[in-house]
Amino acid sequence: MESELKVLTRQSTNQRPEPELEQRDDRPLLKPEPGQSKCAAYVRRDVYGTMGRGKLSWAERLWLVPRLVILVPIRVVVGMTILVSYYVICRVCTVFRAPNREDGEEQEDYAHLRGWRRTVILRTGRFLSRAVLFVFGFYWISETRGENERELKSSDFKGVSGIVTERIREAYQDEFAPRMIIFPEGTTTNGDYLLPFKTGVFLAKAPVQPVILRYPYRRFSPAWDSISGARHVILLLSQFVNYIEVKRLPVYHPSEQEIENPKLYAENVRKLMAQEGNLILSDVGLPEKRVYHAALNGNISMPSVLHQKGD
Incomplete structure (x- = not known):
């Protein structure tokens, strides 16, 4: 998600050393391999502990109860009101408009609207999306940008197939085509690690703009791990x-x-993002996450359990 590409494509980014491991404790985690905590990318370290079921102090409980009773219902009602309002706006803007259909498919596609309808949907969508985030407590969004843009290289799109790839191509070639946001890891982490990227999005051979999202926290970590x-x-x-x-x-x-090798393209973008975001490169993925979740829920037996040292 950031650019220091000269170093990236020809050098590998150094990884931050993995934290040392503590002795056994009550919190179940998968046994790490030598020199590496295999599931460290999914470990929660906030006040609420593993799976959000950690033991809370009485002070924290007393602080949580009024928020659950008052704040949560208000936010749910307001959030749903905003979503329903946007749905109505979209329906009004698409009334009497025939949806685009590809190859006889039944799925409706209004993504290529033009004129005032597109303007209304986009602008209200952006405004109401920000309103939802505000209602959910994200009052300020800190945004930074990289400085240097990588030198443009020529690319060709021959042989590209698949709906996602085609739409990425279209978005690159047509300014009125809908943009796509892709999360190439295919799952979520605790925000300290960067998992291997899926190569599908990079098959289009089109330029991408990396974006890094971080969720600083005091009590509860918004990261879904x-x-x-x-x-x-x-x-x-x-x-x-x-x-x-x-x-x-x-x-x-x-x-x-990179155009000829999508895996290299994906890995170089990943290394760049890790370098710019100060993230740890990890080689685990969704299968390991499922195993970890199964272990936490007691669905599989573990020979031993170790927990990674906290921050």
Whole structure:
């Protein structure tokens, strides 16, 4: 998500050393491999502990109860009102308009609207999206940008297939085409690690703009790692203030070598983002996360459990 590409494509980014391991304790975690905590990318370190089920002090409980009773319902009602309002706006803007259909598919596609309809949908969408974040406690969004843009390289799009790839191409070639946001890791972490990227998005051979999202926290970590979806939403909405940092890197234009090798393209972008975001490169993915979750829920037996030392 940031640009220091000269160093990136020809040098490998150094990884931060993995934290040392503590002796056994009560919190179950997968046994790390020698010199590496295999599931460290999914370990929660906030006040609420592993899976959001950690033991809370009485002071924290007393602080949490009024927020659950008052703040969460208010935010749910206001948030749903905003979503329904935007739905109505979209329906009004698309009334009497025939949706685009590809190859006889039944799915409606209004993404290529033009004129005032497109303007209304986009501008209200941006405004109401920010309104939802504000309601959920993200009152301020810290945004930074990279400085230098990588030199543009020529690319060709021959042989590209797949809906996602085609839409990425279209977005690059047509300024009125809908943009796509892709999360190439394919899952979520605790925000300290960067997992291997899926190569699908890089098959289009089109330039990408990396963006790094960070969620600083005091009590509850907004990062969705080893906590259930319902518990995550409830605890997130119970926080008076939530924080988010956005770092936009310059557009990354692939070199000729990266165009021919999507895996190299994906890895170089990943290394750049890790360097710019001060993130640890990890080789685990969604399968390991599922195993870790199964272990936490007691669905599989573990020969031993070790927990990574806290910050």
